[in-house]
Amino acid sequence: MIGSIEVRGLSRTFHTTVRRPGFTGALRSLVNPERVAKHAVSDITFDVGAGELLALLGPNGAGKSTTIKILTGILTPTSGEARVAGVVPYRERERNARNIGAVFGQRTQLWWDLPARESFAILRDIYEVPKAEHAARLKEFDELLDLSSFWDTRVRHLSLGQRVRCDLAAALLHDPPVVFLDEPTIGMDVVVKEQVREFLRHQVEQRGRTVLLTTHDMTEVERLAERVVLINHGRLVLDGTLDEIRRKFGSTWQVRATLADPHTEVTALPGIALLRHEGARVVFGPDGSEGPDGPTAPTVHQALKSVIERYEVTDIALDEADLEDVMRAAYVQAGDA
Numbered sequence: 001m002i003g004s005i006e007v008r009g010l011s012r013t014f015h016t017t018v019r020r021p022g023f024t025g026a027l028r029s030l031v032n033p034e035r036v037a038k039h040a041v042s043d044i045t046f047d048v049g050a051g052e053l054l055a056l057l058g059p060n061g062a063g064k065s066t067t068i069k070i071l072t073g074i075l076t077p078t079s080g081e082a083r084v085a086g087v088v089p090y091r092e093r094e095r096n097a098r099n100i101g102a103v104f105g106q107r108t109q110l111w112w113d114l115p116a117r118e119s120f121a122i123l124r125d126i127y128e129v130p131k132a133e134h135a136a137r138l139k140e141f142d143e144l145l146d147l148s149s150f151w152d153t154r155v156r157h158l159s160l161g162q163r164v165r166c167d168l169a170a171a172l173l174h175d176p177p178v179v180f181l182d183e184p185t186i187g188m189d190v191v192v193k194e195q196v197r198e199f200l201r202h203q204v205e206q207r208g209r210t211v212l213l214t215t216h217d218m219t220e221v222e223r224l225a226e227r228v229v230l231i232n233h234g235r236l237v238l239d240g241t242l243d244e245i246r247r248k249f250g251s252t253w254q255v256r257a258t259l260a261d262p263h264t265e266v267t268a269l270p271g272i273a274l275l276r277h278e279g280a281r282v283v284f285g286p287d288g289s290e291g292p293d294g295p296t297a298p299t300v301h302q303a304l305k306s307v308i309e310r311y312e313v314t315d316i317a318l319d320e321a322d323l324e325d326v327m328r329a330a331y332v333q334a335g336d337a
């Protein structure tokens, strides 16, 4: 399907030689090298629907970059299969390259000694993008990313935030349906981060691009992703929407409200316990009756809605578990399962 990503039982093992410690160890390693297998990705299966933004999460060394490298055709899997917009990336690298854009936050894909605008022109020729189309897209990207104030500067002299914005434009100039972003906002200041996130949201919502994003920044996940896939030690441990994950691993929310009439009779609601009731002030929380992953346990947003619908309130606020905490719980519980 155009724009979708399908990953089936994907595995990648690296074989490396270990050096034994000390001088004699080094000699022994030379004569009789010890080979070890590293299972970077093990039997991973997931899908990203066309026009969806999925965050691929996991601790350092979990296998995220290896997965992206397979999907961009840089690496071949040891077993399993992947399709990106209907193409097997490592079998048809060139065809795949026309369908995808990729940004690796830690390194640039641009020509280091050329101004970014010249790189854009070279890419236009490589991808045979008609001139008018190229100009229109560049104008749109400039409006969203403010590129023109620095696109005539050599890439080597750009700041990190400027360089990654140019990388994003370069990756999307040929209008690919699928985009891979490996830690795109790493090291950026908050203003530029927000600009890049706004740009990505625009690309998904207005242009219908499919995005697979890796990041360690949970604010980014909350702002951009509806669904996440969590991998740990190369294995997929969780695939779900943010709401499902919060429900499963972060049931520590509270809804605090002030009632319009302090004499209102207040009771618990389905799945929601009344934790405190003092005059006009009430506090609700999950009642835990169905366990944290009960099928009807309400999310904090559903709880908020239920309280507003049932009671007339003059003020309402919610405290929810930080996504960092939720993810930490998910790594520990799901990862060690």
Ligand SMILES: Nc1ncnc2c1ncn2[C@@H]1O[C@H](COP(=O)(O)OP(=O)(O)OP(=O)(O)O)[C@@H](O)[C@H]1O
Pocket (backbone or CB within 6 Å): 014, 015, 016, 038, 039, 040, 058, 059, 060, 061, 062, 063, 064, 065, 066, 067
């Ligand atoms: N070319 C390689 N040769 C040997 N081992 C490798 C190679 N590439 C990756 N690995 C190992 O595979 C594992 C997964 O690495 P990968 O880069 O995919 O992790 P990651 O989830 O992207 O981590 P990070 O968040 O730190 O970027 C790591 O243990 C890494 O050391």
